[in-house]
Amino acid sequence: MHLCTKTLSALQKKKSFDCQAFSKNNPHIDNMANRNNNRDQQNGSATGLDDSIDTQAVEWVIAQEAEDWPQRQAMFEQWLQVSQAHRQAYARASQSWNLAAQLRHMPQLLAPLPAVQPVHGGDMASTAGKDHASKGHWFSWNRTGRTGAWLGAMLLVWVMGAVWIGGDPSIAMLADHRTGMAETRRILLDDGSLVELGADSAIAVNYDGSERRIELLRGQAFFSATSTGTAQAGERPFIVEAGQGQTRALGTQFVVERLPEKTWVTGIEHQVEVSLKAAGDLAGAQAVVLSPGESIRYDHRGLETVQTRDASQALAWQRGLLVFNNEPLSDVIARLERYQRGRIVLARSALAGRPISAVVPLNNTEEALQSIAAELGLEVLQLPMVTLLH
Numbered sequence: 001m002h003l004c005t006k007t008l009s010a011l012q013k014k015k016s017f018d019c020q021a022f023s024k025n026n027p028h029i030d031n032m033a034n035r036n037n038n039r040d041q042q043n044g045s046a047t048g049l050d051d052s053i054d055t056q057a058v059e060w061v062i063a064q065e066a067e068d069w070p071q072r073q074a075m076f077e078q079w080l081q082v083s084q085a086h087r088q089a090y091a092r093a094s095q096s097w098n099l100a101a102q103l104r105h106m107p108q109l110l111a112p113l114p115a116v117q118p119v120h121g122g123d124m125a126s127t128a129g130k131d132h133a134s135k136g137h138w139f140s141w142n143r144t145g146r147t148g149a150w151l152g153a154m155l156l157v158w159v160m161g162a163v164w165i166g167g168d169p170s171i172a173m174l175a176d177h178r179t180g181m182a183e184t185r186r187i188l189l190d191d192g193s194l195v196e197l198g199a200d201s202a203i204a205v206n207y208d209g210s211e212r213r214i215e216l217l218r219g220q221a222f223f224s225a226t227s228t229g230t231a232q233a234g235e236r237p238f239i240v241e242a243g244q245g246q247t248r249a250l251g252t253q254f255v256v257e258r259l260p261e262k263t264w265v266t267g268i269e270h271q272v273e274v275s276l277k278a279a280g281d282l283a284g285a286q287a288v289v290l291s292p293g294e295s296i297r298y299d300h301r302g303l304e305t306v307q308t309r310d311a312s313q314a315l316a317w318q319r320g321l322l323v324f325n326n327e328p329l330s331d332v333i334a335r336l337e338r339y340q341r342g343r344i345v346l347a348r349s350a351l352a353g354r355p356i357s358a359v360v361p362l363n364n365t366e367e368a369l370q371s372i373a374a375e376l377g378l379e380v381l382q383l384p385m386v387t388l389l390h
Contacts, residue, residue: 057089061097095383171202171217178202179219182339182362184318193238194224198257198317199362200338209236216242219338220257222268222315225249245298248273250289255314259334266295266314276303320362326355332372333389339365342385351376 060076063069080087171178179185179197187195187203191212195203201219212228225238238249240256243263247256251270256263265274267290274296275287286303288296295309316323324332330352333344339362346352354376360368373380373389381388 053085053089054093057086057093060090061093092384095381174204174215175202175217176205178217181341191228191236192226194222196222196318198222198338207236212236212238214238214240216240216256216258218258220255220264220317222253222255222318223249224253224269226252243298244300245274245276245303248275254290259331261330262297262299264295264297264314265290266309266311267292268311268314274298274303316359317362322358322360322362322365324356324358324360326357328352329354329356329372329376332356332358336360336365336369340369340387342387344369344387344389347388347390348378351378 056079060079063072063076066072080090177185177187177195177197179199179201182199184199185197187197189195189205189212190207193212195214197203198220201221202217203221204215204217206213206215212225214223221240223238223240228236240247240249240254242256242258245263247254247265250273251267253267253269254272255266255268257265265272269292271292272290273287274290276298288303288306290296290306293308293310294306295314296306297304313323313325322335324335329346333346337344356372358368358372369387369389370380378389381390
């Protein structure tokens with residue numbers, strides 16, 4: 001089981017951090033080292049790692065914020081000496097805590113988190129304003145607001161991997177075909193048209209008697225559309241919807257790529273027509289016709305200028321490469337994420353628009369990310385399910 005999943009499971013079982021465990025003269029803490037030593041010997045694993053060790057490591061990191069930490073430090077040192085698994089768990093928890101100090105300055109990640117405070121009876125609840133911490137607790141979760149914010153950020157670091165690895169549940173519900181991390185797939189549709197899905201991509205297929213409509217929900221795909229008769233016979237148009245616009249096949253082959261903030265369309269063979277949604281009507285104005293080797297981007301602001309983009313660059317992922325030609329760092333990160341577990345977080349948002357040119361082998365994206373970071377004067381911090389560029 002992956003670390004993030006194990007930690008989430010442990011927290012769910014405990015429902016809250018056992019603040020009472022750190023009360024003075026509590027045997028729960030006094031006997032912690034011996035109990036875990038026995039457990040490690042019984043489970044027979046190479047590391048001795050289990051859910052409770054991860055949870056205790058988080059508790060020890062939080063305990064260091066308490067006023068009575070000097071009195072508890074000796075017990076902490078004893079806990080560390082129990083096994084290598086304890087020391088590794090503490091190292092992970094401490095690293096996540098340090099990352100939380102940086103993530104708390106990133107409102108796009110922390111805004112969804114509610115204020116978390118303990119409630120009598122040991123349950124965790126989302127509340128606001130009133131301090132439910134009892135007088136006997138060693139730790140007030142909303143003390144000056146600072147520790148509570150750090151705790152929320154730290155918990156986010158530990159569990160966001162479990163959310164991101166599973167992907168957007170709405171996409172899972174809507175998709176007819178999808179791929180996982182670093183996976184590609186060729187799909188033959190009912191009309192004989194071919195779709196090749198790139199990594200971490202998904203489509204929904206909606207064919208009816210009047211049109212053949214596909215929605216690119218995430219990622220990128222190569223489309224090779226077949227003809228279904230002549231215009232006189234009432235040919236059904238082949239349309240790919242993505243983000244704020246749609247692409248209609250006037251020929252046969254094209255590529256559509258959906259990024260977080262924009263969509264790319266590249267003509268490969270014959271022509272395609274790209275248009276925007278207008279007042280909810282996908283027939284939309286501002287249609288642009290692309291010839292082979294031409295590409296266009298669009299977002300909520302409209303269509304950008306048509307530019308030249310070689311088919312070999314647009315289809316490089318089919319050959320095991322990613323080719324970046326003066327593309328913003330934010331787009332580079334979004335593409336690299338399709339080939340790595342978890343998220344890549346850019347802490348210095350001012351660099352998001354920095355142009356990047358590189359050729360990246362898909363079997364070595366981590367080294368490529370290290371090289372890009374070094375070129376920009378950034379450091380790379382690897383955590384379970386999170387890679388931080390800072």
